[in-house]
Amino acid sequence: MTYGPLLSDIESAAESLKPHIGHTPLEFSQHLSDLLGSRVMLKMENLQRTGSFKIRGATYRLSRLSEEERSHGVVAASAGNHAQGVALAARELGIPATIFMPLGVPVPKLLSTRGYGAEVVLEGETVETPLRLAKEFAERTGAIFIPPYDHRDVIVGQGTLGLEIMADAPDVETVIMGIGGGGLIAGVAAAIKEKAAASGRTVRIIGVQAENAAPFPVSLEAGTPVEVVTRPTIADGIYVARPGDVPFEIIRDLVDEVVTVSDDDIARAIVTLLERAKVVVEPAGAVGVAAIMAGKIHASGTAVVILSGGNIDPMLLQRVVAHGLAASGRYMTIRIPLPDRPGQLSRVSEIVSQAGANVVEVQHTRHGQGLQISQVSLQISVETRGEEHKELTLRALRDGGFAPVVINE
Structure with missing residues (x-):
């Protein structure tokens, strides 16, 4: 392993993040426990500030900037959760923020990002254009580009979620979550695997991707990040064509399994979470539940599923509910x-x-x-x-x- 130990950094990050993030609850799900045949707990990160885990990595990355770097401001590109995380973190740390977003970004995410004080620039049909413009802006102005997942500080910040799981469910044997670029699962896996090993235990880490945008199974088989051809998916929060280089190295060493789910599976999971858990979860945040309901997960003991975000456009939610009911x-x-x-x-x-x-x-x-x-x-x-x-x-x-x-x- 060339990325070095991460647990001590994650524990340090958790202390520094206490004024900025919430310790989200862990809730028992009888319905999912019955389906899986073992105890299932839901990590309600959809209730986090800004509605997703992204605030953790964004805040920690920004907190590590020098005064000189802060004076130039930060810039990011995102269609939603990363944008909101960077915008709020920048406001709380007194750093100017510019966020490039695609033209079709859901209105609630656009308004939230602006509401947190960031300057928002709308350009391009997909996130590739905002990404290019954000990097050009950084080169032109000296602003610090904040990547959504491909940076050690971002991964360390996301890993604080793993510490909360270990504190609230010390008997956990399996942790399940979605994978986009890999920042969340890399940080959580590092925190949990090292923490469990220190007490002589093992915890399985399972990642879930949307089958229409699933570069990790191919990349893990190849042993290196591979770009794949993607198709549209409702799980826009984990819609990536290629794993991040930095998280991939950690995931290759620490993640036990990666499975995929269909959009129908995801829609059914969102409806189930609405009806059974009484929570609103975005498609990318529901893929772990979708994997359980689709029979893709086998686990014993206590399993924790991370509901990584709750930022779903009400218009999309209406369509997803109808689709989920039809699929059921x-x-x-x-x-x-x-x-x-x-x-x-x-x-x-x-x-x-x-x-x-x-x-x-x-x-x-x-x-x-x-x-x-x-x-x-x-x-x-x-x-x-x-x-x-x-x-x-x-x-x-x-x-x-x-x-x-x-x-x-």
């Missing part, structure tokens, strides 16, 4: 061609009602969609109790002489 077989939109004569809508409603399902929206039209002159199209959104009940409802409609087509799968 609890909500479907179906289209049914009907003969254009009285009583057909009433017949469909009666069949759905007798099947025990609930119609929540109806659209009835005589135009378009390849209809014959003698036909109308009925589109209904139906609430069901799960996959079995969904299929029972569809079968009842077919037995009634109709041809329903599910259109939201």
Whole structure:
């Protein structure tokens, strides 16, 4: 290991961060414990200041700057959580901050970043453009560029979360969290592995990536960071094409396993956390729960899942909830061609009602969609109790002489 011991640095960082961050709670989840077959605790970092763990690494990195460096200000590029962390840390340490963000950044994250006092520059369709502009700004002005994960100080700051887990769940045997560039899991793994080893124990560290943006499995197999082709994912907070160089070295040595989950898995996890834990978690923060629900995790003893952030755009949350319910077989939109004569809508409603399902929206039209002159199209959104009940409802409609087509799968 060339990165050297980290635990002493993380413990020192924890002391320096006490005035700036909260010690987030650890909550028991009976539902997830039943699914996993062992005790599951949720580390509620979604309740952290700025709504994510990013404030830890950002604050510690900024606190290490010299007076000369602080006088030039700091600059960062981010679509959300890193931006907010740097902005708040800069305000509390009295450092000017400039944040470059893409044009499509969610409005709540934009307003929060500005609200923390940073100057925000909107440019580019993806985060690559803000990243390039931020580095050019640093070269032009002398401002210190603050990377989101690829720096030792950032990793040390994020590792303070691991110390909290060890303090609140000393019997922990498995820790599960999402991976983007790798800063969080590198810091947490370093803190927990060294802390556990000192008492003769071992703790497994499991990372979770969105399957549409998962460079770590390939990189770990290759033994070096590898850039992969990505596809869109709702987990924008961990959307990266290549691991960070600094965290990768730590992850390669200390992380036991990396698994992937689909967007459907993530959507189901967000709905479950809303319903069962009564908490709002962003997609990137819910991937650990998604992995448990998808059967990707096997653990004994106490497992801790880090809910790393809660900054989700309300409009996205609305779409994710609908998608999550559909993915769980609890909500479907179906289209049914009907003969254009009285009583057909009433017949469909009666069949759905007798099947025990609930119609929540109806659209009835005589135009378009390849209809014959003698036909109308009925589109209904139906609430069901799960996959079995969904299929029972569809079968009842077919037995009634109709041809329903599910259109939201």
